Amino acid sequence: MTLTSPESARADRVATRxxxxxxxxxxxxxxxxxxxWMHPEDPTDTSVALAQWQTLHDLYASLGYAIELIDPEPGLPDMVYAANGGFTLDGIAYGARFQYPERGPEGPAYMRxxxxxxxxxxxPVSVNEGEGDFLLVGDTILAGTGFRSDAGSHDELRRIFDREVLTLRLVNPSFYHLDTALAVLDPDPEHPAxxxxxxxxxPASLDLLExxxxxxxxxxxxxxxxxxxxxxxxxxNVVIATRATGFEQSLRDRGFVPHGVDLSELLLGGGGVKCCTLELRR
Structure with missing residues (x-):
């Protein structure tokens, strides 16, 4: 874990509801x-997934977040990964258009x-998987491509939201969505983290991030x-995977308050905390 900022510790972190x-x-x-991450030959336990999800839900409630729920639909086992359902900003919802047919019906369900x-x-016209690949930092949208969302969706974002969109190319298939490889710790445009x-x-995306x-x-x-x-x-407050202990310490060093949760059952489908969480910006 590397900290490269002279401002590595801040005591004035402010939580925004x-x-x-x-x-x-x-x-x-x-x-x-x-x-x-997915191995259908290995059994999963829906009851364990429900209990772990409920723990995440209850933690958000304890942090004062407003939580809204969409009804799950039979035959859509990945619908729990709400982040992929779209991207919201300024009261506008840009819908998802999934790459794989197994998840295709989720797009219309979330748009409804x-x-x-x-x-x-x-x-959407272009393939995109919502906040899985689109993350807001200040007035800039970081947009992933390489495995799921295509670059055409980045052009759609620019037209719809009139914001700067920075394209970042993912190269490791295990981190196929941007939100598996990058976390927004503080979207404040004055002190983004x-x-x-x-x-x-x-390499080009790394240069851009640096x-x-x-x-x-x-x-x-x-x-x-x-x-x-x-x-x-x-x-x-930063809600993270319990087992990400090095990351947890880095967050503490930066003045953040980490909260670990175990979503190991949902990890079997390739999702974690952020995958289960779509931010609503009205």
Missing amino acids: RTVLMCRPDFYTVSYRINP WFAEHGFEVRE IAYLPSAFD ERYPGSVQVDDADAAVLGLNSFSDGR
């Missing part, structure tokens, strides 16, 4: 393989929910391998 969308894993199982809850919905796994990005966000936390392979970077932060 978040509003999130979640989906209970009532139908969670691993019945197909669309990422390296957005429309029913007051968002102006923009249907991120963490990332250097080996997950191509230029735009000097002093970021660089997470090692061990913590990334338990999806430690698939975390959720309110600017002070």
